[in-house]
Amino acid sequence: MxxxxxxxxxxxxxxxxxxxxxxxxxxxxxxxxxxxxxxxxxxxxxxxxxxxxxxxxxxxxxxxxxxxxxxxxxxxxxxxxxxxxxxxxxxxDTLQLYFLCAHPSLTPASAVALTLRAVGGLTTRQIAEAYLVPEATMAQRISRAKRTVSGAPLDRPGDVATVLRVLYLVFNEGYSGDVDLAAEAIRLTRRLAVQVDHPEPAGLLALMLLHHARRAARTAPDGSLVPLAEQDRGRWDTALISEGVGILQAALARDRLGEFQAQAAVAALHADAPTAEETDWVQIVEWYDELMRLTDSPVVRLNRAVAVGEADGPRAGLAALAGVEAALPRRTAVAAYLHERDGNLATAARLYAEAALRAPNLAERDHLTRQAARLNARRSP
Incomplete structure (x- = not known):
């Protein structure tokens, strides 16, 4: 079959x-x-x-x-x-179904579930396993979403930006159960990029491919996280990188810059560097400046602070970080990293430990805990 x-x-x-x-x-x-x-x-x-x-x-x-x-x-x-x-x-009519499943009255979680069910063709069991929730819970979520969009016409223009955000949410779920959500998001985005005459779906596809190319190197054999700077770049998928860069270049050539194209440009600069030390951080900061102009989101400001810290030194990065709200997830981890680079090991160790308590998943918590323990060991006699 x-x-x-x-x-x-x-x-x-x-x-x-x-x-x-x-x-x-x-x-x-x-x-x-x-x-x-x-x-x-x-x-x-x-x-x-x-x-x-x-x-x-x-x-x-x-x-x-x-x-x-x-x-x-x-x-x-x-x-x-x-x-x-x-x-x-x-x-x-798949494009109209994308729009229907990303209906503005749906919550992001419901829009993702309905997209995977109606556009992706996944079963309720597969979606439930991917999101680590009981099948009955997912069935209720999908049923509510279907009732919400019931009667909505298929012939009204939809919001491509909302569809792209839903697909990116799917991609960022990664892999669990017997469904590879990252691969599924790439498949659905490929179809969307063919149907929409706009460079942003292509930008999102390029971003997904460039991130997916590093997947094999992101974790160690024991399942622990491997930071970008420490990854074995020989394990990156060069075919996916080449495809992603080609799609990005074609999208940028249309001169209608959007946030996913800019994010893909950052990912392409990381992929282009033979080593972490050779990364063009100055150009990455420039792309984050473009993203700030396009979205001015707290996450972009956080990532820009990291890039500034690499391009202009950790104190410049800390100064940029001061404008990021303290409650933002992963801000404390970034502060810890920048303080470590500035030589303040005591503060960095304390912040790594604090960040571990706020980590969104077990792998990240373990990584941050190890970072704190590493610095505390260096400070011990």
Whole structure:
């Protein structure tokens, strides 16, 4: 069974049903039922037109559900008068489904879950395992999201920026369970970049590829984190780096700079440096200045402080860090790093220990705890 094919056909089937009058929750349920049927039937009798088969079977599933629901009798009469769909429409409405799943009324967590389910074609179990929550909890989250967007038309312009943020949230979840969310986000972003005539989706794709290229070097065999400066650059995926840089250059050439293109430019400069010492920190600071102009987000200011500390010295970095709010996650860890580089080991050790208590995950907490212990050992007689 070609699972990748079924997942790629899922959004087309959902949008075909919605355009024929099904509401989103009913269309999504019907397509999921059709996918189960495909898994049962296709190994022995694969259709010549898989997309058309999936739409047809999903439409029949929808009609069956409508007949069983007394409250929908009136709509059943209307839909039964229409001819059953034959081949799937040539137009790919996946882009509109991206917009629907990134509806502004949804929370980020719900938008991510609905995108993975409807556009990515993942099962509720797979999504739940990826996010380390019970399947029932994820099912409720997805059901609420479907009810929220039910009735929203597919033909209204959507917000590409919101879709990109949702996909980046998926990418940053990384890997857990049997679903590689980073790879899934890359796959979905590739499809989006083809459909949207704007360089920002390409910028996000380049950013994902450049980050993903370093994945193998980010952790040691024991699972501990390896900071960028200490990573074995021989383990970086040069093919992904080359592809990411090429996509970024084409996007930048369109002269419509956006935040993901600027972030990708920073990632490309890191990837281009043969060693950590040869990193062009001055140019990285310039790109963070562009990001400040585009977004002025606290995270950008935090990352810029690190870059300033590398380009102009740790005291300049600490001065830049002073403008970053104290409650921002990872600010304390950055302060610890800059104080260590400035030679203030006592303060750095204390701040590493504080940062460990606020770490968002176990791997980061362990890394920061080891940093504090390392400095305390250096200070001991």
């Amino acid at each position: 070609d699972e990748a094919l079924l997942r790629s056909l899922t959004p087309r089937a959902i949008t075909a049903l919605v355009r024929r009058g099904a509401d989103f929750p009913a269309a999504e349920d019907a397509v999921q039922d059709a996918l189960v049927e495909a898994v049962r039937v296709w190994p022995a009798d694969r259709p010549h037109d898989p997309a058309g088969w999936l739409v047809t079977v999903a439409w029949r599933k929808f009609l069956d559900a409508a007949r069983a629901d007394t409250a929908r009798r009136r709509r059943e009469v209307r839909v039964e008068r229409e001819p059953a769909p034959g081949p799937a429409p040539a137009a790919d």
